[in-house]
Amino acid sequence: MTDRSAVQDALRAQRIETPSWGYGNSGTRFKVFAQPGVPRDPYEKLADAAQVHAATGAAPKVSLHIPWDAVEDYAALAAHARGLGLEIGAINANVFQDDDYKLGSVTNPDPRVRRKAVDHLLECVDIMDATGSTDLKLWFSDGTNYPGQDDTSARQDRLADALAEVYQRLGDDQRILLEYKLFEPAFYTMDVPDWGTAYAHCLRLGPKATVVVDTGHHAPGTNIEFIVAFLLREGKLGGFDFNSRFYADDDLMAGAADPFQLFRIMHEVVKNGGLAPETGVAFMLDQCHNIEAKIPAVIRSVMNVQEATAKALLVDTGALTAAQDAGDVLAANEVLMDAYNTDVRPLLAEVRAGAGLDPNPLAAYRATGWAEQTAAERVGGHQAGWGA
């Protein structure tokens, strides 16, 4: 038996962080398709993010990507965000889009390049200081394409050194979120290919280093929810980069490719206490909207995460534990599936209405005319981002 009002409270409390780069043009190596009205600078990205928050009431935080979102005055940017009802979330360090990083950034064989990369990471901590961000999200594209290209162990040493230097620089309320990824853009080795590698480094660094799980960064067949449960048990889950995929790092809308997987992940989060703010689990989106309208795609993704969370909250944990302890495989599975098979959209509509929001966030957004307005206004300019 689950307590419906507790479920509603939990849903009301959940915060989903959206990425500034999700509002810009993105694509594959074959083509970046331009869309009308995409933001031309970080201020406009924040304005788009504010639309998502207005429609959902659940997305007050925005991740930045540096240097894509580089500005002169970060304190002013943060103040601008606050003015929109937003706050700055994770600072994502970008050490992959410079010709110097062809053979790696912090693990590059060339010490000059490594220095440059670490300096950028340190600069990102400065930006955290200026914006009030507490999370430094580190994803390294570093790796090799060919066997023999570089020394795998030496690269680990360089990585450890770089992380240690950055860790030292963190303020009291700041932390590292270390991301891992199986492959792409490197095709033979990645220097942080899996959660085990990220975990081992974080363990050595200390309590302010945690692992971030990007749901698109695993080998086929990997049981992501197991990793989530394991990291929560170890106190090392810093958060999620949500998106979805059928094949590789497809970066589709969260919950679109495998809603059952997203539910299973949220079930582990809920069961292991990960919804509680004090565990520090950040629920972030990290995705690309290559062919679909961007703001509605972000709204849909926020809704998908909410629906998966709602279903996870509806699991009858008493019945589940009883069936598990009795070794009744079918009954235990049925308890879980009961929650999954529930249509939670009415419940979420209720939560939204209770918060003074339109029960249908997509309709609310469409009614604003924002898409038409920005398409008309945002002409010219050049976006900083995603190969575009």
Add this chain to the structure above:
Amino acid sequence: MTDRSAVQDALRAQRIETPSWGYGNSGTRFKVFAQPGVPRDPYEKLADAAQVHAATGAAPKVSLHIPWDAVEDYAALAAHARGLGLEIGAINANVFQDDDYKLGSVTNPDPRVRRKAVDHLLECVDIMDATGSTDLKLWFSDGTNYPGQDDTSARQDRLADALAEVYQRLGDDQRILLEYKLFEPAFYTMDVPDWGTAYAHCLRLGPKATVVVDTGHHAPGTNIEFIVAFLLREGKLGGFDFNSRFYADDDLMAGAADPFQLFRIMHEVVKNGGLAPETGVAFMLDQCHNIEAKIPAVIRSVMNVQEATAKALLVDTGALTAAQDAGDVLAANEVLMDAYNTDVRPLLAEVRAGAGLDPNPLAAYRATGWAEQTAAERVGGHQAGWGA
């Protein structure tokens, strides 16, 4: 027992086609790293290809990519190629790098876009007429990213219509090479995702339609050499797009990621007569040299294909068949591995020396000073290609 001089003859006769785009900058969605001296137009690409042919004696054909290699006068381009000792190979139709193709080219729901795409394909046949090319290579990026986005069956109908129109336009000595790919850039469905789909369409089209196998376009675990054997048995193998991969369509140098697989593929080719020119199997490279020097990478790839072919030619087919017929699993495997474990580099050095070439093509290329010369000369300009 294999006849060494017949092996040498076969190696001398093998032709490997190199791609014009392999000489230009390429990359991933994260970054295209620029290299010094890359060609600024199709003429310079041909000049680079001529270097590969000069060093290896095995690469007289060059595939073009339209519109990346669009010129005013294609007959002049072909004449220029001939002047360099080259000929124009497959014409690769590019219907993915235009904003119109966001939701597909020949399978786009919008008939206007489909018309535009088919017109481009027909234009490619015009270019074949002008250049003497006999092969129209068709790879479609068409597909969908989200369940429900479009009607899978309707897209097949549109694809069939487009192919039929192009097939009708082919001259007597011209053919279609239809490529398939599991995923990327589309992430939910691809309209030609596997060899079965390509095969079914080619069967319906007629004898001038054949399947091309890109070695990087399969699901994990797919046995590519089985497909090769099957298509050869059906008379439907048009050729290869060689490259190699560890994960997805990594487009690494052929033979670099899995030399044993390349050998097994060439074993099926050799065993089933696919080296004979009359079978029409085209041995093409289709790869990206994101971080390594491009011309030497193409040379190395040509050498890798040659080494795999040499090993395949060394298989003692009499002993193999005897062991297979006797059901002696270990003996049959050993016959194959004997050939694979042979160091064929001396044999290929001999073949090259016999043809008046440097036994070491990479050294020969380095000695030309071409890299330094083009780095100095080819300054400015803007490459047409690969998202760069």
Add this chain to the structure above:
Amino acid sequence: MTDRSAVQDALRAQRIETPSWGYGNSGTRFKVFAQPGVPRDPYEKLADAAQVHAATGAAPKVSLHIPWDAVEDYAALAAHARGLGLEIGAINANVFQDDDYKLGSVTNPDPRVRRKAVDHLLECVDIMDATGSTDLKLWFSDGTNYPGQDDTSARQDRLADALAEVYQRLGDDQRILLEYKLFEPAFYTMDVPDWGTAYAHCLRLGPKATVVVDTGHHAPGTNIEFIVAFLLREGKLGGFDFNSRFYADDDLMAGAADPFQLFRIMHEVVKNGGLAPETGVAFMLDQCHNIEAKIPAVIRSVMNVQEATAKALLVDTGALTAAQDAGDVLAANEVLMDAYNTDVRPLLAEVRAGAGLDPNPLAAYRATGWAEQTAAERVGGHQAGWGA
């Protein structure tokens, strides 16, 4: 807008065939766990199947596996089935559990073994004649474990010969359902590894040869619903072997591992007319219940297929087509997801109640006391089947 009573009619008409071997013990190579009350002969398997049909009203057909279900008098077995309200479904030829088949059955290098295998297939047609079965389901474990072990093309020739001989033997209302599988038990090549191979053979055989899609037999990342749509378009989809998997051929309960995939498959079936009896698409289960109670697991699987079908029937096809034609990616996806997110359990409860059944098939089964009764009665004996 969907017509609710038409949806109910379609659900009432759907027939799901259950496998005799699903009622017996099964396992992995590591261990077959015995369960109390499992059937000791084909008659007891039919009795169990009758329980599933009694509870669901949707499972009147039972597939047999020969020789696991070998009896003296097949006409008597069929009559017994009819007495239980059942009929004999597909006859599954088993040419993998004899020492002679170590290197293959119909593709074995030894002609004596091939003859034996083909004779078994012909005997299965005799059994079809005797039982009134119309479907010969052919899955071949044939393949090789090591490169070089046998000649891939020669094995295709042998396969084609065997299939042709069996095809000739078919009666007017009989057909072949040819199954494919990526790997296991062979680990290097399978002789029918993918749908393309099965399709090509069926095409050559003629209209009475069709492809069967086992949902657990694909490479990671394969889009199964694409294959379904393609085969339906070609008129070559004979049916399904439903089960589910996270990794390989896990043979879990249908719909348990990926309910969204099952829905997408059923969406293609519904959209392309595959529910209509005249298309001949057989909805069969083929799964193993290694650790869970078997009869309830089959009931749950039937329910899962029904729920996926119900959701597929609820798709608002008018709205879907409109959004697709407009190129509105998000709207089209939303139409599909609306159906998927609907809780269809009340709808199915209504359908069952309307047919005089308990709305909850699992509760109905539990109420019979069959599990306790058979556990007490079925003691001793030795099951013919699955390595047990």
Add this chain to the structure above:
Amino acid sequence: MTDRSAVQDALRAQRIETPSWGYGNSGTRFKVFAQPGVPRDPYEKLADAAQVHAATGAAPKVSLHIPWDAVEDYAALAAHARGLGLEIGAINANVFQDDDYKLGSVTNPDPRVRRKAVDHLLECVDIMDATGSTDLKLWFSDGTNYPGQDDTSARQDRLADALAEVYQRLGDDQRILLEYKLFEPAFYTMDVPDWGTAYAHCLRLGPKATVVVDTGHHAPGTNIEFIVAFLLREGKLGGFDFNSRFYADDDLMAGAADPFQLFRIMHEVVKNGGLAPETGVAFMLDQCHNIEAKIPAVIRSVMNVQEATAKALLVDTGALTAAQDAGDVLAANEVLMDAYNTDVRPLLAEVRAGAGLDPNPLAAYRATGWAEQTAAERVGGHQAGWGA
């Protein structure tokens, strides 16, 4: 430049441990094919292992599997082994072949079953004491098949408790080798699915707990040599279970499916000092010879590991490091490939001849007539093992 005599010394020193179960019948869930002359008890398995050691001079250690190799008097068994020139290697605890373990062994929800399983592990340490074995190899089939079936975190707690109890029981020179596996026989979660999980548990246990890498236990696309390098860097690589695979845990002969991968693994071992006895890296085989003759298959596997090691030893590390430091991707790759492309069979023949062995171990084995002799003598009896 590599020192040829140092290479020979290293090859002479390498020891490869063979598994007792590799000499017995094995198979898939579909069929275990019986072979003539397979051992009927542990003593006969040792006799077969002695043949492998006689032919190769490199396989003096034999892993046991308990209870498959259970005997009354383990000291006597060890003495018997010594009489054959062998010693007892790792003790493999088998907690998967008992009906009690249907829902797990050390992670079973039922405390009685957990107790039974831990007791078996402790008994295995007793056997280590009696036989002089230093290695307790732990592979747990534990996991779940269905979402919700059991509590993932609770199972980790149970696992940690069991490991801690066994760790306490270890003698001074004894250690745990903890194995991980992606899937099979459990199909939803495995309790130790990846190296990260095994590593985290070993870290907590202490210095006598290390990770063992089974080369067939990873998700598709996993870079195994990265894991090897990482674990060596952390001092946590206990050893290998060598075998090879194309798809899942195929358990083919080591080096048969992907000889280049085996070379890359051995390159990391050699480069990072893992050949030195003091690092304690055990080179074990763990494979099944389902269709090929078993003793020659083990000999071939030993040879394959030796050949991969020889190639790894031939890598010109000076040239490699220079090219790596210079960022010369192609040159660095070429150094590695030079070693791989070398035919090392003459070198190994020399090493064998120098040790008074036949340069061709397979011919040496065939000459003994052992296969014919055991086929005649070993009649009747029932093997304990692998589902047979």
